[in-house]
Each structure stands twice: as C-alpha cells, then as structure tokens.
Amino acid sequence: MAKFNYKKIMPRYRGIAIILTLLGVSVVCRAFYIMTAQKEYWEAVAARQKRDSVTVKPVRGNILSCDGQLMASSIPEFKIYMDFKAVSEAGNDSLLDDKMDSICEGLHAIFPQRTAQQFRDSLEKGRAKMARNWPIWPRRIDYNTYQEVKKLPVFNLVSYKGGFHKEDFDSRQRPFGSLAMRTVGDLYGGKDQARCGLELSYDSILRGTNGIVHRRKVMNKFLSITDTPPIDGADIVTTIDVNMQDLAERALVDELKLINGKVGVAIVMEVATGDIKAIVNMTKVGEGQYREVKNDAVSDLLEPGSVFKTASIMVALDDGKVDTTYRVETGNGVWPMYGREMKDHNWRRGGYGTLTLPQVLQVSSNIGVSRIIDKFYHDNPEEFVDGIYRIGLASDLHLPLVGSTAPRIRRPKRAKNGQYLNWSNTALPWMSIGYETQVPPISTLTFYNAIANNGRMMKPRFVKRIVKDGEVIQEFPPEVIKEQIAKPSTIEKMQIMLEQVVSKGLGRKAGSKSFKVAGKTGTAQISQGAGGYKTGITHYLLSFAGFFPADAPRYSCIVCIQKSGLPASGGGMSGVVFHHIAEGIMAQSLKMEVKDARDTLSAAEPKIKDGNVAASDYILHNLNIGGVGKKEDRDLSADAVPDVIGMGASDAVYAMERKGINVTLHGRGKVVAQSLAAGTKLQNGQSCVLRLQ
Numbered sequence: 001m002a003k004f005n006y007k008k009i010m011p012r013y014r015g016i017a018i019i020l021t022l023l024g025v026s027v028v029c030r031a032f033y034i035m036t037a038q039k040e041y042w043e044a045v046a047a048r049q050k051r052d053s054v055t056v057k058p059v060r061g062n063i064l065s066c067d068g069q070l071m072a073s074s075i076p077e078f079k080i081y082m083d084f085k086a087v088s089e090a091g092n093d094s095l096l097d098d099k100m101d102s103i104c105e106g107l108h109a110i111f112p113q114r115t116a117q118q119f120r121d122s123l124e125k126g127r128a129k130m131a132r133n134w135p136i137w138p139r140r141i142d143y144n145t146y147q148e149v150k151k152l153p154v155f156n157l158v159s160y161k162g163g164f165h166k167e168d169f170d171s172r173q174r175p176f177g178s179l180a181m182r183t184v185g186d187l188y189g190g191k192d193q194a195r196c197g198l199e200l201s202y203d204s205i206l207r208g209t210n211g212i213v214h215r216r217k218v219m220n221k222f223l224s225i226t227d228t229p230p231i232d233g234a235d236i237v238t239t240i241d242v243n244m245q246d247l248a249e250r251a252l253v254d255e256l257k258l259i260n261g262k263v264g265v266a267i268v269m270e271v272a273t274g275d276i277k278a279i280v281n282m283t284k285v286g287e288g289q290y291r292e293v294k295n296d297a298v299s300d301l302l303e304p305g306s307v308f309k310t311a312s313i314m315v316a317l318d319d320g321k322v323d324t325t326y327r328v329e330t331g332n333g334v335w336p337m338y339g340r341e342m343k344d345h346n347w348r349r350g351g352y353g354t355l356t357l358p359q360v361l362q363v364s365s366n367i368g369v370s371r372i373i374d375k376f377y378h379d380n381p382e383e384f385v386d387g388i389y390r391i392g393l394a395s396d397l398h399l400p401l402v403g404s405t406a407p408r409i410r411r412p413k414r415a416k417n418g419q420y421l422n423w424s425n426t427a428l429p430w431m432s433i434g435y436e437t438q439v440p441p442i443s444t445l446t447f448y449n450a451i452a453n454n455g456r457m458m459k460p461r462f463v464k465r466i467v468k469d470g471e472v473i474q475e476f477p478p479e480v481i482k483e484q485i486a487k488p489s490t491i492e493k494m495q496i497m498l499e500q501v502v503s504k505g506l507g508r509k510a511g512s513k514s515f516k517v518a519g520k521t522g523t524a525q526i527s528q529g530a531g532g533y534k535t536g537i538t539h540y541l542l543s544f545a546g547f548f549p550a551d552a553p554r555y556s557c558i559v560c561i562q563k564s565g566l567p568a569s570g571g572g573m574s575g576v577v578f579h580h581i582a583e584g585i586m587a588q589s590l591k592m593e594v595k596d597a598r599d600t601l602s603a604a605e606p607k608i609k610d611g612n613v614a615a616s617d618y619i620l621h622n623l624n625i626g627g628v629g630k631k632e633d634r635d636l637s638a639d640a641v642p643d644v645i646g647m648g649a650s651d652a653v654y655a656m657e658r659k660g661i662n663v664t665l666h667g668r669g670k671v672v673a674q675s676l677a678a679g680t681k682l683q684n685g686q687s688c689v690l691r692l693q
Contacts, residue, residue: 080149202463264562370432666689
C-alpha cells in the first residue's frame, strides 16, 4: 500500500474547501439580494406564472314551461379585449403595424356601427398606453360574432402572442321573448344577478355553486388545474302553459288598446291543482304600447269591487242568515245608509225594486248586498269579518314571488267601553260590496277557484319540480290551503248562482255558446290616495272572475283592467277578455272524432285509383270502408293502357310505367288528358304524353 503523501494532497483539499465556501457564500448573498432588492420583480414574475383560487362560474339552470319548453336559458356571451403589452413582449409590434388596416376593416365589417378609422383611433390609443385589457368593442357579443373577430389577423394568434383575449359571461335568453317576463323573471345584465320573478325566488337553485381552479404557466401557456369543480344549477319546471300564456296576453292587450286601458291583469288557474297556467301583467308605456313592468297580479292591493259580493253572499248563506228564496227591497236604485246614499248602477233608470238573492248577484245590486249584510251583521260586524276569513279570502298565500302581498281586510276593534275604535256605521255596508278592503287579484282568483273545486281551496302553484341532469330532485305537489271553505250545500248554491250571473245577468259577454261559464263581474272606483275617489277624472277597476266549463270546472280565470273615465264595465270589458281566453283554451283542448270531419256531400266510399291493389285493399279493409274489387276501380285488363285521368303526377307515372309505357309530362297538378286512350291494347315501346293542370 502506497504511503499517504500529506504534502501533496492537503493543499488540494484546502483549495476545494475554499472554492466550495466561496460558492456557498455567493449563493447566500445572491439569495439575500433577490429577497430584498429584487423582491417586487420576482413577485410579479411569479404572479404571471401562477394564479391561485380563480373562480369558475357554473352554468345557470333553465326555466321550463309545464310541457318542457324553454322559457329562460343561459347562453355564452363575451367581452373582447386587447393586451398590447403581450404583443410587444412577443415581438409582434411590426406584425400589428402591418395588419392594422386589415384588422380595422374587418372590425368595421363585423360592427358596422363604427368606421374603420374609429377602430384604428381606439386601438392606437390603447397601444399608446400599453393597456393590457383595452376593450375592442364596448358591449357583449355572442359566440358566432366572437368567432368572426377571432379570425382577424393577429387576433387569430394565441393570446400571449397576439394579445387578443376575452371575458366570459352567461347571457339569460328567453326564447318566447317577453312572454310571462315578470313571473319567469330576469337578470341584471351587467351583474348576472337575479332581478325579479322565479329567477330571484329560486336563485340559489338555478345559480349552482362556483368552482375554484388555479392556473400555472407552462411553456408559455396557462393550464387550469381544478381544485373544486363548479356545480351547474338545476332546472325548474313551472306550471306555465306557453299556449295559454300567449292566448291570454293577446286577448288582454287587444282589449286594453281598444278601451285605452292603463293596466291589465289576467290569470288562469287549473281548478283541481291550483296550477297557474297563465299570468299576464300589462302596463301602458306609450300610445298603444304595453309591456310587463311589475307583477300586478300578486302585488296590487286594490279594492276589489263587486267580485267581493260573492264572498259576502256566501258568508250569509253559510251562516244560515238567508237562503236562495230570500227577497230584498232595493227601491228605485238609491237607498239611504247612515247619512250616505248607496246606489245601484241603474239608479237613473229607476232601480230594480224587489230582488231575490240570486237576482241580487245577477244584476250586481249594491243595495241588495249591503242591505242583507247590514241587516244580519250590523250589531256584530266581527261575525261577518270572521266569516270572510273563514272562507279563505283573507288567507296569506305565501307565494314564491318577491313582492307578493296578502289581502288586507281589517277586523273591528272595540274599546273597553264597548265602542268601536276603527269602525263606523257605513263600514260594513261598503265592505260588503268590495270597498274598505284590499285584495290582490291572485287571492280573489284563489277564492273563486275554491268554489269551482267544490269548496277545496288550493294554493296557487308556480313550480312543479326541480330537475338536475334529467332526474327529479324535488317535487312540489299541489297544496291544499283549506279542505272546505264552506258547507257543500252553500258551495253548490253559489255555483248555480254564479252560472246564472253569466246566463241571465250582467256577465253575458263572458259566456260561450259552446260551454257553460260561471263568474261575477266587478266595477269599482279606485281611490287616488289623499285625493280619494273624486280627483277630476274617475278611475275604475273592471273585473271578471269565474270558471269554466261551469258544469265540470277545469279552469278558473280572473281579468282585471284599470282605466280612466267612462264607459267602464266589468262585464262588457273584462268579461270580453275572459270570453276570448276561455274559448281559446277550450278550443286548444278540443278533440274531434274522424267521423265528425266527414263531408256530408261526399261519397261514403272513395274511388280508388290505380296503384298497388293489395295495399289499397288492406287499408280500406282496416278502415271498414270496403275492398277494391269493383271492376270500375281496377285496370280494364292486364294488357290495356290504364286510365290515369285525375291522378297526381307520381301516381300516374307509376301506373303507366308498371305497364311498360314511357311517360312524358306537360304541366303541373292532376292529369287532365293522356295521349294513349284508356283501354287501348298495350304494345312494346309505347310512349304516352300526360297533360297536367
């Protein structure tokens, strides 16, 4: 073993140790320098390489009609920007200079609202500032437009070279336009936040849950790495029927234009379930122009007028105070009531005199109703108001629509000395005919729907179910508010009386010749706040509430119209809209048998032209029409020219060519002449010219 040469080896070790020490010191110094002097620079570099906790928005759920048609859906929209610093860093400044004219001309072709020079001025301004997010176009664009812009020179490069980039948005679109807009709802465009309607009420379900990703820059490309995936929103299936909604909207708007109405409401409800099939809210926004501004159907607290009389009569019937044979004197149409005059609508024509209870509703007598209620409840008005609450008219429906309100029907309050604090002698008579109360249209309709439903009051239903990826995750079954609002005998009497209002009384224009209709008209003056009812021009609320067909109710409906000045008639205006809606809905569901479509002037058995005899025989046999064995309906003989007069072109050509005859056609329509006479003996290579007309 060689002897260790200490003098040679140790200097080498010392040299290596010194070098490593110096290297370590330099690394530490460099690290210290980076951590202090170059801290901000490297933090900026790191920020460009990595982005933590980037929020990813989910796709908002759809809102569907009762039969699955889209009423609101999300589609992507984009805002487009230019990053001029990225262009400079990629060394593409000269390319941008060279292609600037082409870019601006292309942008002008896509967005003709701006000239090419305006686009150039805007882009040059952003380039001078070296802006990273310079807007190319100020508004959102759809996917197709985005793809067109992306094809332009420079913009078609990857973002870190060309600078072109986008910001994604979800745009809420309604395939049926403004149909049921206030009920379906809307979003604030710039914020993607729900604004009203079902969009707002079910926002948490429709919105879904945001996801989180972080992004890393690898090989000059950002890669998104998902930490928490977004959960898309669920779909909600509403009770709205698009066809009924469109029908109700057109009928209401046509009448509003005709009478110069200010506000119109129409609601259609399914009797058995309480499903809202149509809900229309129209406000005049210009001469002859109407659109949905707010959901008056669920929020308007107005005095309902004569449609309230049905509730008053029902309470008196149910309490056993009167029956259908009861008679009341209405005089000449004017009756004194505690220092005030109660008037019927025909007081100038001498009034109605003595009326039976059904007639009181038929002619909507203010005097008749108020005298009945005042006679039996004057000393105990609490009993009458308790009856109104008992029959469900004052129920809070707890609707899933922001802005909906409960009816306001005040109760009498007594002081310790027995005197009323909030009640007067005239309060009860005027309350009985629909004043001194505030009831939104949806509550009035719910009450009438209960009468149609044999006393069972259903909660109005707007949403049937929540669906996610084709699976039902939550059902909203029909909900009963009151199992029975009154005695069955009372309900039966009210159904008959309401049918008579339409067949014999003031509600005739709401009726139909094809089926029975039941309902009640209403014409009420609208109080103008501090100005009361008399502020120059009188303002009216015209109503008709009812159901159809009266003998087997399927739908209930209410129509309310606000207008100024005369003429004003609940039956003649709102009733007409009700009529159009009812007939339209019944026509949509009408199903006729085949035999009903038979033309009485036509032959019982059709004449069968030449063709596949076996197929024709099979069809006619299964239709119980008969066979095709008649000699006149067959070929004259197997070797004869067929008769094709009256046939269409395809059938005539088929009949001729199957016999080996070449065919030439002239004209269009049915065959009116053939060059080879029918029955002529066939010969090889024959040709026939058919003239069609």
